[in-house]
Amino acid sequence: MTRTTIDFGIDLGTTNSAIAKLNGVEADIVKNNEGHETTPSAVMIDRRGRLFVGRAAKERNEIDPDNTCVEFKLRMGTAGDPKVFKATDRSLGPEELSAEVLKSLRRDVAQRTGEEIDAAVITVPAAFELSACEATRRAAGLAGLRQAPLLQEPTAAALAHGFQSTDDNSFWLVYDFGGGTFDAAIVNIRDGEFTVVNHRGDNFLGGKLLDWAIVERLLIPAAAREHGLGDLRRGDPRWIKEINKLKLAAEAAKIRLSQAGSAEILVELRDTDGDFVEFEYDLTRSEVERLTEPLIVRSVNLCRNALTESGLGPSDIEKVLLVGGPTLSPYLRERLADPVEGLGIPIDHGQDPITAVARGAAIFAGGQLLDAPASAAPLPPGRYAVALDYQPVGPDTEPLVGGTVSGGDIAGFTIEFVNTATRPAWRSGAVPLTDAGAFTVYLRAERGVANAFQIELADATGAPRKVTPGTLTYTVGVVDTQPPLTQSIGIGLAGNEVEWLIKRGTPLPARRRVLLRTTVAVSAGSSDGMILIPVLEGEHTRADRNTRIGRLEVKPEQVRRDVPEGSEIDLTITIDESRLVVARAYVALLDEEFEHVINLGTERVPDADELARDTEAELRRLEAARREAREYGDARSAKVLERIEAERIAEDVDAMVKAAPVDRDAATAGSKRLQDLKAATDEVEAELEWPKLTQEARDMIDAARQVVLSRNDAGEIARLGQAEASITDAISAHDPDLLRQRIEELRVMVLRILSESGELDRLVFEDLERLVPEMGDPAEARRLVSVGGDALRRGDLAMLKEINAALRSLLPTPPLPPDPFSTVRRGR
Structure with a gap:
């Protein structure tokens, strides 16, 4: 039977990838040539130029990182800085590496089914930026997939869980914690359609962060103590092989801890003398749970944000759908189920979280018609073609199908659809074609099966005529509506x-x-x-x-x-x-x-040195914000700081930046995480704005009182009282803009009083006198200060004004502003 729908779905993952095929109403994983359901997203090129994908490449990364590459999905959409395989000097960028993984999955299909596919649905994280989605499309083209619709991973997971669901108007939350990315999506199933209500995600939150936390915070310190490897660290190129060994061992031990309380790690490392030493470590579940905590906090915060923005609460959500290997952790599941520390929503265990995305992608693929190849062979004489217009999957049990028949004279022709699998066989009845060969017909479909309808074409005499395609398949099931823009x-x-x-x-x-x-x-x-x-x-x-x-x-x-x-x-x-x-x-x-x-x-990919400088500056800004929050005792800013601490944002950035010189993925992730830190510090500063503004108002009032009361002018004292009252009203109204206006009005009043009394020129002169060491001509500045001092003692205010102006001219010229980010403003 000629395939008319795509039917194959690919989960192109950070650590592992998988491909599934829709068979009827079931999506089955196509195993690779080693009999596994998933293939590691790893590429190796050996010294003979042979390219390998999968487990062998991932394991080789432990001892030969120069000729292997893993976790390149995190750099999808970045230009330049390809992976150079040193043995052959061959360079491959992230999308080319992804294309090799896709080719490997295509070969698995050919080996298992004998079918050479050139179309498949490929999933991407919902939080993927536009550049990463475009890179995924290019990777598909490089892999020989002429048709490769992209599907968001949470949507795929929801389809895997709910393809044959009869629920109506239910809300589900997809919790997709993958190897390198996290997505939280709220989906609504209504009238047989899925709609993504809201989404929050993080392209650099995933299981690999936990692997690195185990390596950097447990294994490296232990190995350094046990074998005197004091300079062992991730960012040092001398230790790349040893760090990779620890990373691979950490990942394997973490997986074993899903079913055990502890897991032994045994790794052979080289010490500083080049000798092999055995490193043993007993990794416990409690240690991993402690390291997992900030990652769970980040993910739960994203889920809560998605719920709040949607106007929903945990009680509105029927169930949580778990996706990704890390969700097999008992601790993570317990935390999610906790109504205080987690979400308090029931968890659905109906699908394998590791393969759910690939299965859902296959289900979606079953509803996508194959594009006709550009070089389609002409019809043989006496054969007709029917171009069908319908949705291969839908919620209706009586779907409407339209189409057009072509291939020759069709006067008096009829078309009929027959389902021989039903008892008795269902027939649509012969439907006459229009002069243009068009027709529409309603079919009758059953739930729970793929309904196959034979297409019977007959001429004006009732004689059968051959038609391509000869069958139509329709499945009653939940379908996905057009996914929305995620950023x-x-x-x-x-x-x-x-x-x-x-x-x-x-x-x-x-x-x-x-x-x-x-x-x-x-x-x-x-x-x-x-x-x-x-x-x-x-x-x-x-x-x-x-x-x-x-x-x-x-x-x-x-x-x-x-x-x-x-x-x-x-x-x-x-x-x-x-x-x-x-x-x-x-x-x-x-x-x-x-x-x-x-x-x-x-x-x-960001420059490692520039990233380090930017990070250092941002950490100083965060520390300054912490000091101000303590100084003002502000509860709102303290709450944001608590979130920064709970999610370990600063620590994550610091660790990734230190690894950036030898790890391009860490550089990319560190740059994105630094943006998170900047945004979080912005929040702290924004919360501190009000207490700082109110303190500024109080300081301004104190200064104004000293100036006004020293003059003992009844009119000025009355105006001061009015100004104080207006500032108090602005504070009571919690109106920052109004308070700034009232502070400025009081400042103008004080400056006027000081100017009228001559005191302002004296204060300005004293300020300029302190800046003499910074002036361009210190000798001339000192001369002017001497002249100004004489004028001040004589009470010659006119001369003092001239001296102040001359001193200002000696101040250094401010640096030119940087090139503008934008040269437009709103037109209103």
């Missing part, structure tokens, strides 16, 4: 602001338009000015906390005439079902449109 798309504005145009959760395709104005002038034919409009992906309110996926530029050489500051720009952002993003800017003054198709493959 918002917007543009960066001057002042580090963001204008979100296409919000997270928007169905695709989508199009949005916004009116902007330029903040710079562009001079035609010169090098002055440039219109810069960065396109962003993310959720943060600060532009630089999001991922810049592209930038639309209008350069001076592109314009025919000068474009002054404040010129109007009509910007349109579109994103299609394949997540292709296009930005178009219409400049009204030029009556011209500038288009930029966003290149989603430009993000690069």
Whole structure:
């Protein structure tokens, strides 16, 4: 029977991958040539140039990391810095490595079923950025898959659990804790359709973090103590092989702890003299649970955020669907079930969490019609073709099928659909074709089976005619609606602001338009000015906390005439079902449109040294925020700091950055995690803004009282009382903008009083006197200070003003601002 639907689904995982095939209403895993259901996502090239994928490559990574590569999924969407296999000097980027894994899965299908497939559904984390999704599509093409729809992993898991479900209007929460990524998705099943209600995820939260925590916080310290390996660390290139051995052993022991209280680790390491030493460690479940805790906290926080944003609580969710190997941990399951520390939602154990995504992808694939190959062979004489228009999977037991018959004269032809598996056989009855060969017909389908209908074509005399395809298959089952956009798309504005145009959760395709104005002038034919409009992906309110996926530029050489500051720009952002993003800017003054198709493959692996400097600065900022939170005793900022501590954000960043010089995956993950730390510190500073502002108001009142009361002016004292009352009212209203306005009004009042009395010039002079060592001409500065001192003693305020102006001119020139991130603002 000719296949008409894709039917194959692939879980392209960080640590392991799998492929499944839909057979009727069951999705079956296609085992690899070693008889395993999953294949490690690992690639090796040996000294003879032979390429291997799977277990052998993963195990070889322990002793030959120069010629193996693992966990490359985390770098999907990054450009440059490919893996160089030193034995052959061959270079492969993340998408090329992923393509090798996909090729291996295709070969498994050919070996097990004899079928050469060129189409499969491939799953991606729901939190995957657009660049990573685009890289996955390119990997599919490199692997020979001409048709490869992408499906979000939580949706696939939900389909695996609920394909034949009869539930109606139920909410489920998919808890997908994989090897390298985490997704929390709330899905609603209603009228036989799944809808993703909301999603939260983290592309760098997964089981590999636990593996590294075991290595760095348990095994390395123990090995260093036992064998005197004091400089053993992940970021040192001398120890790469030993660290890889410990990592592989940690992963295996962690898996064994799902069914035991302890697991022995025995690894042969080389010491600093090059001699082999045996390292033994008894890893206990309690140790792993302690290290797992911050990861669970992060995942539970993401689940709670998804619920809160959806207006739902744990009692609204029927069940939690577990996905991913780490969810086999008894401790994780206990924590999730806890109503206080976890989610308190019943857990569904109906599917294998390791293969659920691949099975769900196959189920989805069963509902996707195969595209006709570009080089389809012409029909032989006397044979007809029918182009069917229908959904192969759907909730209806009486689906509507349409189509068109072609291939020759069809006058008087009829078409009939027959299901011979029913007793008695069901027949649709002969349906006449229109003059154009079109028809529509309702079928009758049964639940729980794949309903196969033979297609019978007859001519005007009732004689049967051969038709391709000869069968149609329809299955009654739950289907997925179009998945929404999982991260918002917007543009960066001057002042580090963001204008979100296409919000997270928007169905695709989508199009949005916004009116902007330029903040710079562009001079035609010169090098002055440039219109810069960065396109962003993310959720943060600060532009630089999001991922810049592209930038639309209008350069001076592109314009025919000068474009002054404040010129109007009509910007349109579109994103299609394949997540292709296009930005178009219409400049009204030029009556011209500038288009930029966003290149989603430009993000690069960060430089390790630059990442270390950025991290050091951010850790200092966090420590300063901690000190201020303690100083002000602020409960709101303290709560955010508690979350940072519970999730070990700072510790994660520090560990990844230290490993970055020898681990590109750690560099990529560390850069993303650093963004999380920056955003969390932003939250602390935002919470501290109010207590700092109220303290500023109190300090301003104290200073104003000293100035006003020293003059003993009844009118000024009355005005001071009014100002104090207005500040008190602003504090009571908890209105930051109003309070800033009232503080500024009081400051202006104090400056006026000081200026009228001549005291202001004296204070300014004293401040400038303290800055003399920083001035460009210290000798001249000291001379001016001497003259100013004489003027102050004489009470010559006019001379003092001149001296102050001269001293200001000697202050160092402030550095030029960096190149602007954006040169547009809102047009309103």
